[in-house]
Each structure stands twice: as structure tokens, then as C-alpha cells.
Amino acid sequence: MWRDGDFRSLWVGQTASQLGEHTSLLVLPLFAVLTLDAGAGELGVLRAVGQAPILLLSLFVGAWVDRWRTRTVMVLSDAGRTLALGAAALAGLLGGLGLPALYVVVFAVGVLSVFFDVAYQSSLVRLVRRDQLVRGNSALEGSRSAAQIGGPALGGALVSWLSAPVAACVGALFFTLSFLSIRRIRRVESVPDLPKHPERRPPRTGRRIYEGLRFVVGDTSLRTVCLASAAFQFSFAALMTVHLLFLPRELHLPGAVVGLSLAATGPGALLGSLLAARLPGRFGHGAVLVSAAALGDGAFLWVPALHGSSAMTVVALLAVGFVFGAGGQLVNVTVMAVRQAVTPDGMQGRAAATITFVGMGLTPLGSLLGGYLAQEWGLRTSLLVTAAGMLLSPVVMALSPLARLGRTLPEPARHAGPTSD
Incomplete structure (x- = not known):
């Protein structure tokens, strides 16, 4: 290739x-x-x-x-x-x-x-x-x-x-x-033909979007993924706003160290990708989702306890980033496998777009909340509150049928209505 x-x-x-x-x-x-x-x-x-x-x-x-x-x-x-x-x-x-x-x-x-x-x-x-x-x-x-x-x-x-x-x-x-x-x-792509009547494009696009929304809302696993993702992304957006202020102003870290601490999620993500190929088949997809989310999201609870810009502080930040990256990537890959398994072929793109929309849609509000909390409550308290908020995601999954998924992936759900792209 x-x-x-x-x-x-x-x-x-x-x-x-x-x-x-x-x-x-x-x-x-x-x-x-x-x-x-x-x-x-x-x-x-x-x-x-x-x-x-x-x-x-x-x-x-x-x-x-x-x-x-x-x-x-x-x-x-x-x-x-x-x-x-x-x-x-x-x-x-x-x-x-x-x-x-x-x-x-x-x-x-x-x-x-x-x-x-x-x-x-x-x-x-x-x-x-x-x-x-x-x-x-x-x-x-x-x-x-x-x-x-x-x-x-x-x-x-x-x-x-x-x-x-x-x-x-x-x-x-x-x-x-x-x-x-x-x-x-240079390869010429195969692109779906445009409708013969241009005036029909908006209804067609609207109908396709509606079908994706209806399918995701109607499936228990995908609905739970949306709720858990929305809770995580909202809290994570708030946390990162505070985090980017906390590191240079509270811990007095230079920009290079700030970048290095954030980069630590990369090696963690590589490990998470490797673990995702083995752990769900051994322990069950539901158990892996809940435990990985709890471990990765919970790592940020340690950050508010850090003080100063010593070498130990930097090492602790690298460890937090690594654990968060590993847990997050393990969740991402496992969720993708579940989503692909339960979604019919003709609905794959719209299901993915719908989950992204619902999960990421609240991030602007989360960022605004993070800025408000940092201004009103102080950086350290706000960081603790937003880090705790991320744990809502594994709680949502643990209380749903998603947590009971076993070692094998579920069958695709039936979809009523047109699915052609």
C-alpha cells in the first residue's frame, strides 16, 4: 500500500x-x-x-x-x-x-x-x-x-x-x-451523483441528518455513548481552560514544560491502542469501557494537589497525561468498535457524525464554564471540580446496559427507512 x-x-x-x-x-x-x-x-x-x-x-x-x-x-x-x-x-x-x-x-x-x-x-x-x-x-x-x-x-x-x-x-x-x-x-474519486433537481437538495440533506439522529437516539448503546461523551467533553473542555491557566500561573511552568505535559498523552494513546486489541476480548467490552474511563478521567484529580515547578511536579504531570491518554484511547477504540458493530453499513457515516455532534456540541459551553469557575472560585478549586465532573462519564456507562456488553460485539441493529448514501 x-x-x-x-x-x-x-x-x-x-x-x-x-x-x-x-x-x-x-x-x-x-x-x-x-x-x-x-x-x-x-x-x-x-x-x-x-x-x-x-x-x-x-x-x-x-x-x-x-x-x-x-x-x-x-x-x-x-x-x-x-x-x-x-x-x-x-x-x-x-x-x-x-x-x-x-x-x-x-x-x-x-x-x-x-x-x-x-x-x-x-x-x-x-x-x-x-x-x-x-x-x-x-x-x-x-x-x-x-x-x-x-x-x-x-x-x-x-x-x-x-x-x-x-x-x-x-x-x-x-x-x-x-x-x-x-x-x-491524482486518483479520481467515486462521488455520489448529485440530485437531478437541485431544489430537492435541502430536504434530502435534512432527511439524512434526521435519520442519523433517530437511529442513534433509538439504540440503547449509542444513546449511552452520546450521553457519556457529552458529559466527558463538557467537563474536559472546562478542565482544559483551567488547566492552561493553572500550569503557567499557579505552578509557574514555562511553555515548553506545558507542551511536554500535554504531549505525554500521545505515548499513552499508543499504549491504549495496543490494549484495545486484547482487553475487550478478554474481560468484556463493557467492563473495559467503564474501568478505562474511570482510570483515565480520574487521573486528573491528582493535578490540583501539585505545588511548585519542581522535577517531581513535572514527572507527576507526565504520569497524569500518560494515564489519561492510555485510558482515553482505550475507551475511544472500544466505543468505535461497538458503534461500528451495532450500526448498519448504510448508517455508519451519519451515526458517527451524530455522536460527534452530541458529544462535542457542549464543549463551547464547557470552555466558558471553565473560565467562569477559574475567575470566581480560583484555579485550584476549579480544577478539582472540573476533574471530578469528568467522572460522570464512567458513571453514566456503569448505570447503563453498555456496561454489560460481553467479550463479543453485539449484532447490527435493525434500521427502518432509507439508508442509501
Whole structure:
């Protein structure tokens, strides 16, 4: 498969895109905190603005991308993100980037990232044979884990050693590399035909979105996954807003160490991927989901107890990130297997988009809540409260039939109504 130039171009482009995304996810908040002296509320708003496109656009983008060539969507998204981050870097170097402009940049990058992420998740099916999907997904997942390790570490180091505008410029260069690589894909994609009557497109898109929502709500396992994911993502968004303030201001850690602590989730995620291939078949999918979520989410309860910037503090933060990454990835892979098992083939894309929409839709509100709590309650108390909130996710799963899933995956649920794509 690696001899296939189109797949190689996709892999290089996706890797570069993930590095740019994970670098900018740390650089832009640190720019606000360290350069613009943003307060807790302002940082919460900044993160919420960047996450809002997930809530506003993901369902529509999912239905829309099915009608376009994924290569075109990814190339245009990369070009837009390059321009947005490049403009931010230039304005920052000239001293003209304030918080209002940073809000615009973060929102633009968030919108374009929704388009890119949906498109690249659909692109592999159109570029490789079905018998190559497992290896292809494994390669793409490996690059994502590598980006989780390298992106925050690189972004934090650049902010600490050089400046936030230079770090933003590096993020723009990653998106440029992705743009150039994906442009090299030459294979003509098989795209579903457009409706013969253009005026029927909106009802068709609306009906497809409704079918996905109805299917997920009607299935007990998928409904529980949505509720647990929403509880986790809401609390995690609040926690990360406080966390990004707690590390530099309460523990007095430099940007490089902040990035390193966040990068520790990457090696943990690699371990979680390996464990996901063995543990559910040995202990049961339900038991693995609940225990992994409790262990990974509970790791952050230790962070509020840390004081100072000693080596032991850094080691403890690395350990927390590693355990959180391992538990989180184990949950993600197991949930994906359950979702794919219970979902008919014709509903796979819409089920995934619906779960993403419901699970990630509350993250802007979570970020706003984190900023408010940090402002009103203080960083240490807010960190403890938001970390405890993440434990709602394993509680929801433990109280549902999802916890009773055994070693074998359930059969696909019956779906009434049209499922054609």
C-alpha cells in the first residue's frame, strides 16, 4: 500500500495537518495567556469560539462533504488555515494582534478544521481497496498519535524559546505542507451523483441528518455513548481552560514544560491502542469501557494537589497525561468498535457524525464554564471540580446496559427507512 503514491500523499498531508492542528491548539491559547495577558474568562471565550464550529456545522458538513471530492475540500481547508495562521503570525510579530482579532483567527481555523476532519475521514474509503482499510486506518491513527506527542511539545517549546507568533508561523507551515502533499493526489474519486433537481437538495440533506439522529437516539448503546461523551467533553473542555491557566500561573511552568505535559498523552494513546486489541476480548467490552474511563478521567484529580515547578511536579504531570491518554484511547477504540458493530453499513457515516455532534456540541459551553469557575472560585478549586465532573462519564456507562456488553460485539441493529448514501 505504501507504494501507492496517492495514499502516501494522503498520509503525509494528514500527518502535517494534525501537527499543525495540535501545535496551534496550544500556541493560540498560550499567546492569549502569556502575550496578551488574557484572564480566565477571556481564555474561556477564546476556546469556546474555536470549538463552536463543531456544534454549528458538523452535521451539515458531514452531509455536504458526501457530495464533493474530499481532495478538493482538504486542499481548500489547508489553504484557508495557512492564510489564517500566517496572518495571525504576521500581526503578532508587528504587535498588532489583539484578543478580538485572535477570536476571529481561532474561529476561522475551527471552521476549516471541521471541513478537513470530515473530509479526510471519508477520503480513505475512496482512495484504497476495501482490503486495505485496516492498514490504512492504522497508519493514519499512528500519525495522529505522533502529532499528539509532537505538536504540543513543539508548540510549547517554540513559545518558550522564541515567541508565540513564531510558533503560529510554524503551524501555518505545517498546513502548507499538508496542502502541497494532498494536491498531489491524482486518483479520481467515486462521488455520489448529485440530485437531478437541485431544489430537492435541502430536504434530502435534512432527511439524512434526521435519520442519523433517530437511529442513534433509538439504540440503547449509542444513546449511552452520546450521553457519556457529552458529559466527558463538557467537563474536559472546562478542565482544559483551567488547566492552561493553572500550569503557567499557579505552578509557574514555562511553555515548553506545558507542551511536554500535554504531549505525554500521545505515548499513552499508543499504549491504549495496543490494549484495545486484547482487553475487550478478554474481560468484556463493557467492563473495559467503564474501568478505562474511570482510570483515565480520574487521573486528573491528582493535578490540583501539585505545588511548585519542581522535577517531581513535572514527572507527576507526565504520569497524569500518560494515564489519561492510555485510558482515553482505550475507551475511544472500544466505543468505535461497538458503534461500528451495532450500526448498519448504510448508517455508519451519519451515526458517527451524530455522536460527534452530541458529544462535542457542549464543549463551547464547557470552555466558558471553565473560565467562569477559574475567575470566581480560583484555579485550584476549579480544577478539582472540573476533574471530578469528568467522572460522570464512567458513571453514566456503569448505570447503563453498555456496561454489560460481553467479550463479543453485539449484532447490527435493525434500521427502518432509507439508508442509501
